[in-house]
Amino acid sequence: xxxxxxxxxxxxxxxxxxxxxxxxxxxxxxxxxxxxxxxxxxxxxxxxxxxxxxxxxxxxxxxxxxxxxxxxxxxxxxxxxxxxxxxxxxxxxxxxxxxxxxxxxxxxxxxxxxxxxxxxxxxxxxxxxxxxxxxxxxxxxxxxxxxxxxxxxxxxxxxxxxxxxxxxxxxxxxxxxxxxxxxxxxxxxxxxxxxxxxxxxxxxxxxxxxxxxxxxxxxxxxxxxxxxxxxxxxxxxxxxxxxxxxxxxxxxxxxxxxxxxxxxxxxxxxxxxxxxxxxxxxxxxxxxxxxxxxxxxxxxxxxxxxxxxxxxxxxxxxxxxxxxxxxxxxxxxxxxxxxxxxxxxxxxxxxxxxxxxxxxxxxxxxxxxxxxxxxxxxxxxxxxxxxxxxxxxxxxxxxxxxxxxxxxxxxxxx
Ligand SMILES: Cc1cc2nc3c(=O)[nH]c(=O)nc-3n(C[C@H](O)[C@H](O)[C@H](O)COP(=O)(O)OP(=O)(O)OC[C@H]3O[C@@H](n4cnc5c(N)ncnc54)[C@H](O)[C@@H]3O)c2cc1C
Numbered sequence: 001x002x003x004x005x006x007x008x009x010x011x012x013x014x015x016x017x018x019x020x021x022x023x024x025x026x027x028x029x030x031x032x033x034x035x036x037x038x039x040x041x042x043x044x045x046x047x048x049x050x051x052x053x054x055x056x057x058x059x060x061x062x063x064x065x066x067x068x069x070x071x072x073x074x075x076x077x078x079x080x081x082x083x084x085x086x087x088x089x090x091x092x093x094x095x096x097x098x099x100x101x102x103x104x105x106x107x108x109x110x111x112x113x114x115x116x117x118x119x120x121x122x123x124x125x126x127x128x129x130x131x132x133x134x135x136x137x138x139x140x141x142x143x144x145x146x147x148x149x150x151x152x153x154x155x156x157x158x159x160x161x162x163x164x165x166x167x168x169x170x171x172x173x174x175x176x177x178x179x180x181x182x183x184x185x186x187x188x189x190x191x192x193x194x195x196x197x198x199x200x201x202x203x204x205x206x207x208x209x210x211x212x213x214x215x216x217x218x219x220x221x222x223x224x225x226x227x228x229x230x231x232x233x234x235x236x237x238x239x240x241x242x243x244x245x246x247x248x249x250x251x252x253x254x255x256x257x258x259x260x261x262x263x264x265x266x267x268x269x270x271x272x273x274x275x276x277x278x279x280x281x282x283x284x285x286x287x288x289x290x291x292x293x294x295x296x297x298x299x300x301x302x303x304x305x306x307x308x309x310x311x312x313x314x315x316x317x318x319x320x321x322x323x324x325x326x327x328x329x330x331x332x333x334x335x336x337x338x339x340x341x342x343x344x345x346x347x348x349x350x351x352x353x354x355x356x357x358x359x360x361x362x363x364x365x366x367x368x369x370x371x372x373x374x375x376x377x378x379x380x381x382x383x384x385x386x387x388x389x390x391x392x393x394x395x396x397x398x399x400x401x402x403x404x405x406x407x408x409x410x411x412x413x414x
Contacts (some may be wrong), residue, residue: 005319012076013083019059020090027055028094036370039229044184044222048230050133052098057132061087062102063125065109070125071107081264082326083272092275093282096379097230099272101135104182106188107268108136111261112209115249122210124188128366137186138234138261139177146179149192150388151395153410154200159321164193164206170245171195171208173216173238181386183234184222187212191238192254207254207292211245216241227378240393263329265387267322270347273383274318277351280358280376281311288361298361307357314350321346338400345393348383355380 006292009017031052041047056062064087066082075083084106092099105128112121140149148158162175173193177183189210196204210217216239223233250257270353286310288298298304325339355377359366366373384390395409407413 001332005323007109008323009086010076010079013079013086016061016083017086017090020061020087021093023055023059023061023096024090027052028091028098030374032095032375036372036375039375040369042224044232048101053101054132056091056098056102061111062093062105062132063129064102064112065106066125066128067113067121070122071129072125076407078340079330081267081321081329084264085267085322085326086206086273088268089275089278092272092379093279094275095230096276096382097228097232098270099275100228100231101185103268103272104138104186105136106153107261107265108138108188110264111138111190111258114260115207115257116209117246119126124209127187131187134188136183137180137182137189137234139180139183139191140187140258142175142177145390147392148410149255150203150392151408151410152201153408155201155411156200156204158195158410159197159199159201159204160192162191162193163197164195164208166195167242170242171206171248173208173241173243176235176237178235179223180234180236184219184232185234189217189236190249192258193226196252198323201254203252205254206251207249207258208243209245209249210238210241214241224258225382227380227382229376236257241297256376261339262387263336266299266344267326267329269383269387270318270322270325270340273344273347273351273380274315274322275377276376276383277311277318277347277354278313278381280307280351280355280373281315283373283376284308284311284358284361295371304361307361311354311357314354318343318347318350335400338397339402341388341393341396344383345390345397348380348390351383352377352380 015046026060038047060073063072064075068074084201088099088103091102112124121234140146143161144161164173173191175193191208191210192205194204195206218237220235220237223235225233285308288304291298294301325343328336328339358373359377365371399406
């Protein structure tokens, strides 16, 4: 029997969800159960078997958002963000790091199809489609900090340290980006750099396409993270790294142009986060209905029932807010900015609570690496930081709701 959420799905969405669910149940969950140690391999190249990305590719979810004329999986534009959310949730129900790997491709695809010239779309989308291991990455954060970018703190002193200067026939980039999802593995990077040193970042930030093999680009390390470990987060140096003129995506106004990516990005974050919570709930629900203590199944103990109900309620509440926010982004409604930040930040706090309940209800098993419940808790912590912190997201919500009176939240008030 369909539940109330299923009834609202289109046929396309139902089919996509079904194929994602089968992929997760048949390929991802068995892999994690049998090879949980791979998460801790210190050679990032070998962590995720190639076959998993290949299988994801076969059901078309590695190239979502890439125009069909280049062989990608185009979604109905009216529901695109809701479909991204649905698929992200399903994949993260299997593994959140794998979902991260894939969604970077979707988010950068949205950016490229809006900003890149046709010949570069053809070149890079074709390479992405042809090679099942090919990944995109989006490089905004640098050691100087990301919160100032998200706010944004629009003064010259807060501009990026990464610089790009125009030279004959191209742009020379120098700087360093860190904490970048897919940063260790990507074949193509979108890189943000300061091109007008005297300006604030809203006028002085430009974005570039930088292929991995460009001389001067060096992937210096894989950042070892508490969760989402299959995503291979990376740090990248740019030292006199020269890209041709046509690799400039946006000059000066790159941060405003990236808005096409930011809103779907928040929705996708919340959806992945929801998927982690769903996995924690499903595993806990099964456990408490099969495990006995005090002479009866755990679910028959009132406090256990109460905690399980709390987990289910938080998940249902996040799903409702997510649907509302994704609809607002699809429809470009006036409240889209506030809603997409609300759901991203609220999911990060609520799903962490869901996962804490899962860890506690599993007793000692909740702490064992080979059981995999602690992994869900670790994966959930990552969402507090990705795509802006909790406090910065709160500032964004108030700025979106009360633009005339909200504070600057960095530096002096104007
Ligand atoms: C797993 C992971 C994946 C990521 N992937 C990417 C990626 O693909 N691309 C990318 O560009 N970045 C990525 N990031 C970076 C992420 O966006 C940033 O870590 C995040 O925005 C926080 O920025 P920061 O680490 O520089 O913290 P900071 O900006 O240094 O913040 C530190 C603390 O200060 C607080 N703070 C900062 N400014 C203010 C203020 N004005 N008022 C009050 N409090 C303030 C923050 O809330 C936070 O608590 C990723 C991060 C993680 C952890």
